[in-house]
Amino acid sequence: MIESLLEKPSENYCSDLSDPVQFIAGLAHEAMLLEVLTTPKPGLVDQANSGSHKDMNLSTFIDSAGAIQPWLNHFVSAGMKTAHAPAETVLASIRPQGIACEQAMFSATNGVNTHKGMIFSMAIVLAAAGRQLTLEGKEGLNSEKLCGQVAAMTTGLVERELSSVLKPRTAGERLFQQFGLTGIRGEVESGFATVRQHALPVLTSLLKNGPQNIALLQTLLHLMAHNNDTNIVSRGGMLALKYTQNRARSLLKEGGVLTDNGLTSLHAFDRDMIARNLSPGGSADLLALTWLMHRLETVSIPLFEA
Template sequence: MPFAAVLSSDAPPSADQMAQAVGRLASLSLQREMELTPKPGLVDQANAGAHHDMDLATFRASLAAISPWFPVFFQQGVGGHHLAATHFLRQLRLSGLACERAMFAATGGVNTHKGSVFSLGLLCAAAGRLFARGDEPGVVGLCSEVALLCADLVQRELTEPATAHSAGERLYWQYGFTGARGEAQSGFATARAHGLAPYLRARANDMDEESALLEALLHLMAHNPDTNLVARGGLPALSLVQVEAMRLLAAPTPTSSLRKAQLVAFDQLLIAHHLSPGGSADLLAVSWFLANLGELGQPCGGMCCDE
């Protein structure tokens, strides 16, 4: 259903209508990221990047499996809008884990979208909570609600455990990186500053969507402390990606064809080093989701990039 259909009548949209619209926006954000090509080190329409256990077909199967859950997350936000953040997040996590199980069943155990289930699941649930309260799910309000839901999440889950079991915990203890938890706790500060803002600037300068998304991805790769890279190659891997992305961004923006040629070369570099900036890919999907909230009838109002 087109987003505009939500507002096609004089009657206010129902919770079910909004759930379907927000869920479709979340799914489309993952589709846009998935199909964007060329993406350095990442699965796209040209190749599998630095991955040996997944390809575009794997991602498509995964997306089909997790997409029905996004409206569920919204409806859970509606039903739990009155709950305290910690209690609500505990309930939401159960649905998130069920969504992850659907993903793993569809991919044969391959982790394709775990980070996106976490980030977009939070955004959909936060949108449901705001809708139930009668508040507009604009970018600032939505990200603030996610930050409220995830307040102290890093403290509770990364700094308190006596031993580090997950990759996120190990990287926090080893390097101090807070990963997806820290990004959500900040209200997606990195996505907003280095994904959403460059994307909106590029679009305002008449750049087509594909080119604007590629620019946003480069900005994210230049600034995001991507734990996927650190897990694969330590701090040197993160430095390699950030330095190369910054080098490309430092020069005047080239033509679309030249930028794609640069990204193809960047792709080959990361494939050779077995590096995949999956965290930046997740944040690109978040950025596109936030940039297109206006399709739900809630324009950014110039506040999309406010901190």
């Protein structure tokens, strides 16, 4: 199954299409696998190399995704169970499961952080999907409404967890105080504005006729061009972020990977990112979420009827 994932969007990844919880969780796991299999990704672990990471490789990511998989349905179910509760109470209700999921990841990777950021954002998206499915199931999982649920669930998150911190203890807190970067907290509170504005339209358009790997790579370039990726800043500062964004924008002006020399240029970008020890891990997480939102929009409504 893994070898064929990049060929085209899976239509039957989850065998029990009558179970919406398992189906959505199956798509989320597929999104995680697709992200790491997409190749070549500048500075990131993929099928060609380990990017700028010396403590992880393709197998590490696949093992990590496997450890996370059993927890994904819990986030969907939690969203369903709390569908009629105030949106701002949902995040606190899924955090214990998120912590347990992180522990499962660390156990599978011998302490290597492969997906901590992904778990945070994926848990929120899956809970929002369960919530929207319960409240408006017949309308389908529209990305705008889904992201609206995400924004409602995380209202005030930046203020509570970044602005009010006096002594920063984490990289996210430090980067907020130094540069005003809100990271994934700001992204979820905005209802994934970067995904909605820059990534989802590109992926949706390209998947209509083109190969999935190319569509994902072009989408990643758009994310790298616009996302204020705190993973990049943590490794190389704001100058590294500007370099990454400008390089991605330059490639997109030339057509990105949609040109004859596009993949060659992307391989060169990969080598340069590795030489600078830069890894756009935040953009990689958003790529997986972009694909998941796209697939949730294309799911047939009868799958969710009782």
